[in-house]
Amino acid sequence: MLLKDEVGMLQRVPLFSAIEPTKLKLLAFTSDRVSYSAGQILFRQGDEGDAAYVILSGRADILVDSDSGPIKVAELEPNSIVGEIAILCNSSRTATVRAASPLEALRIRKDHFLRLMREFPEMTIEILRVLADRLSHTTADLIDARSAK
């Protein structure tokens, strides 16, 4: 896959959809293209968050440790981004991500990601929007869970 195809992929990621293609190209160029075989770990729960990943092809599982071993909580499809939370809050990884099939991804380093946010407010606003969206979903879920009790 070439740089220009990656730009096309990035444009389909909601977080980046509002950013001009030339900036996306810069983001793609400065990111590392990484590939994993099925079963390989992208990062582990508890690790320090040093990068976010955009899945270009293949699938990955999100796993959370529990007393009875890891539980799969979600699945990642192409064009999704993962690991951005740990970068934004300077916290450790909240989950483990494991490739479920041969996987191609773009690895965006933390300092590059933060630099881009600082330089392109439209991207920051987009990220805020996505996060706020997620928060409202989570709040709704919480309310549902509370009222169901």
Place this chain on the structure above:
Amino acid sequence: MEASLARYIWTHTKKQQLWILMIVVLSMIPYFMSFDLPKLIVNGPIQGRGFEQPGATQPFMRLHYNLPFIGEVQFFSGFQLDRKETLFALSLVFLLLVVINGLFKFYINTYKGRLGERMLRRIRFDLVDRVLRFPPVYFKRVKSAEVATMVKDEVEPLGGFIGDAFLQPVLLGGQALTAMLFIMIQNVWLGMIAVVIVAIQIVLIPRMRRRLIVLGRQRQLTARALSGRVGEIVDGIGAVHVHDTSNYERADIAARLGLIFKIRFDLYQWKFMVKFLNNFLAQLTPFLFYMIGGYLVILGRLDVGQLVAVIGAYKDLPGPMKELIDWDQDRQDVQVKYQQVVEQFTVEGLIAPKIGALTIDDPDPMTKPLSAINLSIADDGGAMLLNRISLQVKPGETVALVSTATGGAEALAEAFARLNWPDSGRVASGTDDLLELPEAVTGRRMSYASSDVFLFQASLRDNLLYGLKHAPLTSVPYDGAAAEQHRWNIHEARRSGNPDLDIHSDWINYASAGATGPHDLFEAVRRVLDAVVLSRDILDLGLRSSADLTRHTELARRIVELRAALRTRLEQEGLSGLVVPFEPGAYNKEATIGQNLLFGAAAGPELADRALAANPYFASVLRQAGLDRTLYEMGLEIAKQAIELFADLPPDHQFFQQLAFMSAEEIPAYETLLQRLKNRPYEAVPEHDRAMIVTLSFAYIEPRHRFGLLSDELMSKIVAARNRFYEDLPPELHNAVERYDPAKYIAAATVMDNVLFGRVGNNHPDAPDRIRSIVYDILDELGLYGELLDVGLDFNVGSGGRRLTGGQRQKLDVARALLKRPDFLILNRPLSALDQRMQDKVLRNVLEEARRDGHSPAIVWVVTNPAMAMMFDRVIVFDSGQLAEDGSHETLLAGNGIFKELLS
């Protein structure tokens, strides 16, 4: 050192001075003979005096003397020569005298030069010898750069002066006196005039020069302070940038330079003024001669011949006088410099020479306890660091010194290491004052490491073994020219009062490291490095550096085996995809196009980096392979992409680290270049611009940059070009490149590159780490681990060890202290740069390593954290310079004292 330069010179060179004086007197004989000869030639054969009759002859080389009482004695009646023969004979004698005079001059100048250089060597050595013997407190006040300037620059002019120190006044004084005497004989009155003027010169000029001396001294002091400040800026460059004080430094330097300028300008003005006066006085005398002498002639009291002779003789007077006065100026100048330096180097409490005397044989172990008796130490400001402390450390005991912030444990450790001298009381080994013991005992039977580490700019190995280099232990056999050189070295060293210790001897005291020689020293080194947990860092350094093949032959010999082992291992673990190996007939996608074309490591500047595209032979190979245009177009595309991506970013943007093709500074240049080359046919592009563009393509790696520029056809063309390149490689490039050969070690490449013999895939983020640990495994399996550690030990630590991290420096310092296997190991917060977990680990290792093989040294450790004290036999707690508690860890813990408070 003598306060007077003349005395210093006389003490060390009186024999030589007398000898050269004698030679000079001797040289006067042919010198005066050569004055007389032209007259003989002109009057005799040329004018024909004595040859009036045709066929007349004259004796040549007749030796006859008029001796008192005996009368005329003839030793040799001489050859009878006619007019022409005499002319040739006398001319040849003239030539001979020219040669003899020249040779005398040559000998005298060489002799004087050598004399001066020897003295310069002696004085420089004396100064450095003193530096080695200064008491510790002196170094708190002096800047290293100032001491260096004194040793190097300020004594330099002494060398030139020393040869002339005694010779010049005798010689010139003699000449001046002769001329004066001649004038006196011609006419007393005219003589008196000359004497008066000369007297005025002699009295007045030196007086005026006193100011010159004062200015000279100021010049020296300000220049020295300048070099001190420059040294400080270099050492403290970090602080300058951190605090944005570079303009403050600029102002300071400018102010100093201004002051120096003023002093120097004053100096010039005054100097030329003195010169003017001197010249004026010298010219005044002929004026008086003409006027008064002429007047006397008119009165008839003096005849014209006498006046002409006096004026003639006076011509010879100013020359020597001027030189004599110049000599005196030099003398005063040099004397001032010398005094300045000697003053700086005259220090109270110099360490006695016997303390640092060379001792070949190892001293007996220190079996007596180390004690502080009523010890008080104050800092420079007078505050008490330690107040009347008495304690004893028994051999074999391990003691933790725990200290509150103002405790003073560090001062005690420094006192044990003799780095801080007691203000009252003393430190003793048994009954001997520690300061009276020779360094041969304390430096070999005790070791010290602290948080303040000093490393020399040398390899890790040299720094580690530095603590073992006490004395030259082997005599090196020299033969042929080297033996001659060695003899000369020793002779000259002795002549200049330098020691003749051979720096090329093996200075390493293997026995004290528990080894018997170079072959098993490495074991000891490895153990101490493991103990301080530094081995891994050094291995990493080893992998990243290129090995010196004269030393590490084993690596080169077994490289094929190593590469094969790595391949097998990667296959076994299913990791073959991580590394793409170099194959002579295939394109390596993970390597750059440049690497694929050259397929070798550049061993010289001709084919390295940017020079590659510009190399005419390489360009011709590209042309023949039909690649020149393709790569040019590829370079243009890369330039366009790179500029599109990066042109808007500020030059310091961190994204530029990702741009392998060009630096941020080059972007504008490429932008204009692209503009210029737009729509221009390839043929019309100048050679230089082509190289600029083509070079961009050399850095391209398809999987990493993903511009989609590489096709199968291009790859096969590149492989073909690679072979063509090596087929006709011109001889001058043979040493500029080492071709990748699966069966050969590449000396110019790093150890890692040699073992990998390929490129790590770009799309596996954790590949480098995994491969590194596999490589370590393999090296260990093949028994090459030690060899790699040895390669790592070649790493140059940089000025003051700054190429290592603070933690690495401290670990190295501890390793160095351990390696000596001392009887008393003093460690003064030695690992403060490490985190607590690592400190605990190293502490445990060090205690174990120090006691290996039944060795039981006393260990005194100033701990950074009271919890570390648990590992020691005895704990001593300091508070406000007082010894607060002393006992085993359990007793102190059971008590309710400061220790317990510190722990909680």
